Amino acid sequence: MRILAIETSCDETAVAVIEGNFRLSEKSLKIVSNVVFSQIPLHRKHGGVVPEVASRAHLEKFFPTLKKALNPLRKNKAESFQKLLNKIDVFAVTIGPGLLGSLLVGVNFAKALSWATQKPLIPVNHLEGHIYANWLQPISKLKIIKFPSVCLIVSGGHTSLVLMKNHLQYKILGQTLDDAAGECFDKVGKLLDIPYPAGPQLEKLAKKGNPKAFSFPRPIIDNSDFNFSFSGLKTAVLYTLKYQKLNLKNSLLISDICASFQEAVTEVLVKKTIKAALKFKALSVIVSGGVAANKALQKAMSKACYSLNLPLFFPPSFLCTDNAAMIGTAAFYSSRKNKKYPLFEIEANPNLSLG
Ligand code: KG4
Ligand code: ZN
Numbered sequence: 001m002r003i004l005a006i007e008t009s010c011d012e013t014a015v016a017v018i019e020g021n022f023r024l025s026e027k028s029l030k031i032v033s034n035v036v037f038s039q040i041p042l043h044r045k046h047g048g049v050v051p052e053v054a055s056r057a058h059l060e061k062f063f064p065t066l067k068k069a070l071n072p073l074r075k076n077k078a079e080s081f082q083k084l085l086n087k088i089d090v091f092a093v094t095i096g097p098g099l100l101g102s103l104l105v106g107v108n109f110a111k112a113l114s115w116a117t118q119k120p121l122i123p124v125n126h127l128e129g130h131i132y133a134n135w136l137q138p139i140s141k142l143k144i145i146k147f148p149s150v151c152l153i154v155s156g157g158h159t160s161l162v163l164m165k166n167h168l169q170y171k172i173l174g175q176t177l178d179d180a181a182g183e184c185f186d187k188v189g190k191l192l193d194i195p196y197p198a199g200p201q202l203e204k205l206a207k208k209g210n211p212k213a214f215s216f217p218r219p220i221i222d223n224s225d226f227n228f229s230f231s232g233l234k235t236a237v238l239y240t241l242k243y244q245k246l247n248l249k250n251s252l253l254i255s256d257i258c259a260s261f262q263e264a265v266t267e268v269l270v271k272k273t274i275k276a277a278l279k280f281k282a283l284s285v286i287v288s289g290g291v292a293a294n295k296a297l298q299k300a301m302s303k304a305c306y307s308l309n310l311p312l313f314f315p316p317s318f319l320c321t322d323n324a325a326m327i328g329t330a331a332f333y334s335s336r337k338n339k340k341y342p343l344f345e346i347e348a349n350p351n352l353s354l355g
Pocket of ligand 1: 010321
């Protein structure tokens, strides 16, 4: 089965082609192409994603991205775009959650492609896509993702703990009550004059800093539920900068703030994930979403899981952030249900939840 997947839920225009065959083995899954047009330079000057700018850029970039993703299917130069599209068996698209204007672009292009080629279209939840990025691991690792699994999804728009009892079966255990973890990285980065999205650069600066230099709060870390809250942590950094009259030109000081902040976020994420894994007797832990690319988080989570003999999975960095290969993978698994999705029933839903 060859799936063409489309992802436009936020600020990446992404199209991927993946191939797999369940009759051979679910491990036959491979990425043929995974094209991501990042809009980051467009949004950077505004310090965050501007929804109107994002949907316009999706409209402009969709066709170039689609053509690039189809290119590896070309056997000779003369093959038309139409012919390449006819080599696709199934289309898949992110229908939510995300920005409505952005989602509408991908969903409507996907519907048009499905209608024109008379091939089915599978709607995919963006968070489900982030989770399934873990099934694009090298085959030897894939063998050991056992259920039940506790999944931590940490991105710019979401922070959720999900219990996965089996493929495509999700129960939300908790989520953020305010800012997402990645959003908190971006907002703290803004306070420190780090360009959007601040996560990767903040991580780099943190490497040179002392994580014990500032004692930032670990919000609701000991609550009995599995929810998160990060807005107070961001405010704590703001007040530290304001009332301690810290000099933002002192690079060592900035590194100390980054390291201390990163450690506070990491500690909360690890503690809640491990608590959930123990409570629900998880046989594996999965971490995904943009913040999953953070090496300090990977290290702390690995240490905690190792001590409990719990297998832990992170996608490779290029599959942590938004991409369409993960959407195609989720569609590959849901195609096993053989469910039909009439085109007129497929709609963008910015508030779509998992499960
Ligand atoms: O998954 P993603 O591409 O988009 C959403 O679905 O939101 O995640 C983007 C988020 C941004 O907030 C970015 O700052 C954060 O992931 N991020 C990181 C790192 N790489 C990306 N945060 C911390 N450390 C990183 N290395
Ligand atoms: Zn995402």
